[in-house]
Amino acid sequence: MEEGDQVENISEVEQSHHESASENGVVLVVNHSNIQPPFSVVLATLLYCAEFVCAAVLCNVYHKSDDDIWMGSTITFMLVPAVLTQLALTFIHRDLGRDRPLVLFLHLLLLGPLIRCFEALVVFFKAGKEEEPYVTISRKIKLKKDQATPMEWEIGHSERKLATHRNAFKRTAVIQAFLGSTPQLTLQLYANIQEKYFLPVRLTLMVICLISITYGALVCSVLAINIRYDDYKVRLRPAAYLCMILWRGLEIATRITSLVLFSSALTYWVILVGLGNLLFFFLQPWAEFWARRASLPDNVEKNFSKLGTTVVLSLVTFLYACINVFCWSAVQLDLGHRDLIEMKQHWGRLAAYYGGRFLENSTLIALWYFYKSDFYSYVCAPLLVAQLLICYSLAVLFMLLFYQFCHPCRRLFRHNVHDCLACVCCCRRGVGGAGEGHPHSYSTAATMVLVPLEPPDLQPPDLTSQLGEHETAIVEDTEAA
Secondary structure (H helix, E strand, C coil): CHHHHHHHCECCCCCCCEEEECCCCCEEEECCCCECCCHHHHHHHHHHHHHHHHHHHHHHHHHHCCCHHHHHHHHHHHHHHHHHHHHHHHHHHCCCCCCCHHHHHHHHCCCHHHHHHHHHHHHHHHCCCCCCCEEEEEEEEEEECCEEEEEEEEEEHHHHHHHHHHHHHHHHHHHHHHHHHHHHHHHHHHHHHHHCCCCHHHHHHHHHHHHHHHHHHHHHHHHHHHHHCCCECCCCCHHHHHHHHHHHHHHHHHHHHHHHHHHHHCCCHHHHHHHHHHHHHHHHHHHHHHHHCCCCCCCCCCCCCHHHHHHHHHHHHHHHHHHHHHCCCCCCECCCCCCCECCCCCHHHHHHHHHHHHHHHHHHHHHHHHHCCHHHHHCCHHHHHHHHHHHHHHHHHHHHHHHHHHCCCHHHECCCHHHHHHHHHHHHHCCCCCCCCCCCCCCCCCCCCECCCCCHHHCCCCCCHHHHHHHHHHHHHHHHC
């Protein structure tokens, strides 16, 4: 996982660098001066600071108007993710065993992201000024115009430090998004409906929260791609990012609006809906873990006992459940795996999730429509219902467009989205005994699977034994499907 994040931000091969081909056909890239700026670190820090400051200003407004309930809830959703962010950064950088009192003091003041961002910028501006030896080599396969080129990147000290910062801020961005921004946005939207007026600072906080949640979901999607195609150099184009932003933004906005509207009509029932979703997604990985009779991984932290490992896995599962309550997490947990992530992509689960979520949102909106209060008499309720359903359908459409045209590894798909939809239509037409027209190239289940690149001459030469084992795993997954 970390190695894939390291290579993701290294410059393209076409830029100025030195490269050479080894005897086995592997292209060796040697370039330590051209390092990508840590944009993800700066963006995550700006979102953290903007949301924290805006929430603090809103708490002051609530205090002046004696809205103690809104103020207490806003403070809770402001401080809890901030404290968890400090703990995550300290744990990832392992500062407890190092003599860094100033950094730890800033973490106590909830200013850890600022000092980490400053450190990343210092590393970036100092990189390339003097020659440094590489500390490791990253081996990846580059896909370009139906050609697979095995390559090796020399990772220098500066690149490795920046990769550590990027990995840390990616995890904190997900924590901030789904343990802070999501409940904060839900709370403020509910407060707007209950008080029947908008505050400028509250509207600003809602916009910042929506951007933070969308960015967190975007990080989850990119991380899932890097994990699933760990042996390939993944580079997403602007069109792919735009498609994912529209997909994630519409999905999250529609989900939160549906929950808030339902809670405004049936206040106490929304607690049952939220807890039911949270418990289902929290217990699902543990149920699969017990069904497989797997054992706890021993590489979460060397100094952890079984109790400590269980606590950490419970926290990871809780974060996974919180993500799935509002949007598709893009990854599945495997608590028995060393990376805690299931490498095999289950397209059936993806279809079941979005199908079930569409039915749930439709039910919540329908119940709100029949039990809505008199406040909505000034709102065209049927039009609002239609808009929410259309927006969620557009989110699913952008997701399909991403996998069809914008996925960075779509050349590895044996069947794309169009093929799967055609397969479903053929299966429906074949019900009743007329199966002569069913194409034999399609699988009986409408899924997308991975196979080695075709034609066979596009297969890379013997890169490493690790790549060979990964390709074998892909073939075994295909045969099992």
